[in-house]
Amino acid sequence: MSGTPELQRCIERYTQANPNSARQLENAARVLPGGNTRSVLFYEPFPLVMSGGNGCFLDDLDGHRYVDFLAEYTAALYGHSHPAITHALTTAMANGLNLSAHTELEARLATLIVERFSCIEQVRFTNSGTEANLLALAAAKAYSGRSRIIAFNGGYHGGVLSFHGPTTAMNVPHQVVLADYNDLHSVERVFQEHRGEVAAILVEPMLGASGCICAESGFLEGLRAMSQAHGALLIFDEVMTSRLGPGGLQEKLGIHPDLITLGKYLGGGMPCGVLGGRKDIMAQFDPRHGGLSHAGTFNNNVLTMAAGIAGLEQVYTREAALHLNARGDRLxxxxxEVLAKMPMQFTGQGSVMNLHPTALPIRSPWDIPPDRNNLRDLFFFHLLECGIYSARRGLFALSLPLTERELTRLVVATQAFAERYGGR
Ligand SMILES: Cc1ncc(COP(=O)(O)O)c(C=O)c1O
Known part of the structure; x- marks a missing residue:
């Protein structure tokens, strides 16, 4: 692997410190391509293999304990063993799995979501955020009788709806036209080029996988106005961002999309996706009137429903959401401040942030330069040596069990990094 001599030394130390992870991945590679079944987890020279988690801590196969600052790419909001969640899960298990029928749980979780997110009148559950977005696009196309979707360069809406990085053969063949984030002119151009054809705009209110790039003031409001003017629906993908305020970013910004997709923490750590929105659009799924059939064996699985209910009812209250995100902003x-003298910065909002190897403003994915000095990679390995786990691409997400002690530990480790590498 190439890199600066410092990075090479870091990687050598990492390799020496993690023989069990390396061995496990080698063994796994016999039955899983590259030992992997989830692409995002891979990094060179090999990723860590965890043996367990507790609260905000993770343990790896080589006996290291880490403070978890990745929180399952935002989904582990409740940490790894929240008592309210584990109690809900054990109670649900004791009551029997796979009941081949409706239960009371799905309506309870749906009620909590409708009460929480002001733009949602009705919901459908899915097993992932990806599925929720696929369902949203199907609903928008059926409702409008139109075929095209506007999405954004850098947008990520799941493994089959990824406009982040090189074009992928994995994408589903929707007629997607890409515009530029934070550039309303580019959106208007697409509307003009495809008059009367656009069913919906699909947008993350903060670009997540592309590096926590925030929407500039007026951009999302502009999308709302434009979609209305052109008779298209506005879909907010809040799979990642709904944790950033008690009612998601849509509430914080005071913008009412027609449809919204959720996922990640909403199932209390179990597989989860949600499509919600206006009743007249959601009514297409009402089986009493025919219309759109939306299947899914595990859509209402009792573990997701029970853990999701416990999470929203008992743990991630409106107050908890405000508190966690204020902590994130402070952090x-x-x-x-610590990185002020280096070509580095964290972008993001509230409890989700991303490190970038530049101090210049970032308003689109094009503004993120390649990590020529390997500073972000160095930071990742430096943090591992300090007992802190994050994503190599620079994503950090706070979970509820983190205390001030762990946050301070990250700040101190960052200070040590700035002292060590700040003069390069
Ligand atoms: C904004 C956004 N949409 C959709 C998804 C896909 O969700 P899932 O991984 O549950 O399919 C993700 C996952 O990271 C996401 O960040």
Whole structure:
């Protein structure tokens, strides 16, 4: 692997410190391509293999304990063993799995979601955020009788709806036209080129996988106005961002999309996706009136429903959401202060942030330069040596069990990094 001599030394130390992870992945590679069944987890020279988790801590196969600052790419909001969640799961298990029928649980979780997210009148459950977005696009196309979708360069809506990075053969063949994030002119151009054909705009209110790039003031409001003017629906993909406020970013921004997709933490750590929105659009799925059939063996599985209910009812209350995101904003400010003299910065909002190897403003994915000095890679390995786990691409997400002690530990580790590499 190429890289600066410092990075090479870091990687050598990493390799020496993690023989069990390396061995496990080698063995796994016999039956899983590259030992992997989830692409995002891979990094060179080999990723860590975890043996378990507790609260906000993770243990790996070589006996290291890490503070978890990745939180399952935002899904592990509740940490790894929240008592309210584990109690809900054990109670649901004791009551029997796979009941081949409706239960009371799905309506309870749906009610909590409708009460929480002001733009949602009705919901459908799916097993992932990806599926929720596929369902959203199907609903929008059927409702409008139109075929095209506007999405954004850098947008990520799941493994088969990825406009982030090189074009992928994995994408589903929807007629997607890409515009540029934070550029309303580019959206208007697409509407003009495809007059009367656009069913919906699909947008993340903050670009997540592309590096926590925030929408500039007026951009999302502009999308709302434009979609209305052109008779298209507005779909907010809040799979990642719904944790950023008690009612998601849509509430924080005061914008009412027609449809919204959710997932990640909403199932209390179990597989989960949600499509919600206006009743007249959602009514297409009402089986009493025919219309769209939306199947899915596990759509209402009792574990997801029970853990999701416990999470929203008992743990991630409106107050908890405000508190966690205020902590995240404070932490990001502290980290950026520490990195102020380096070509590095954290972007993001509230409890989700991303490190970038530049101090210049970032308003689109094109503004993120390649990590020529390997600073972001160095930071990743430096943090592992300090007992802190994050994503190599620079994503950090806070979970509820993190205390001030762990947040301070990240700030101190960042100070040590700045002292060690700041003069390069
Ligand atoms: C904004 C956004 N949409 C959709 C998805 C896909 O969700 P899932 O991985 O549950 O399919 C993700 C996952 O990271 C996401 O960040």
């Amino acid at each position: 990001r400010g502290q980290l950026n």
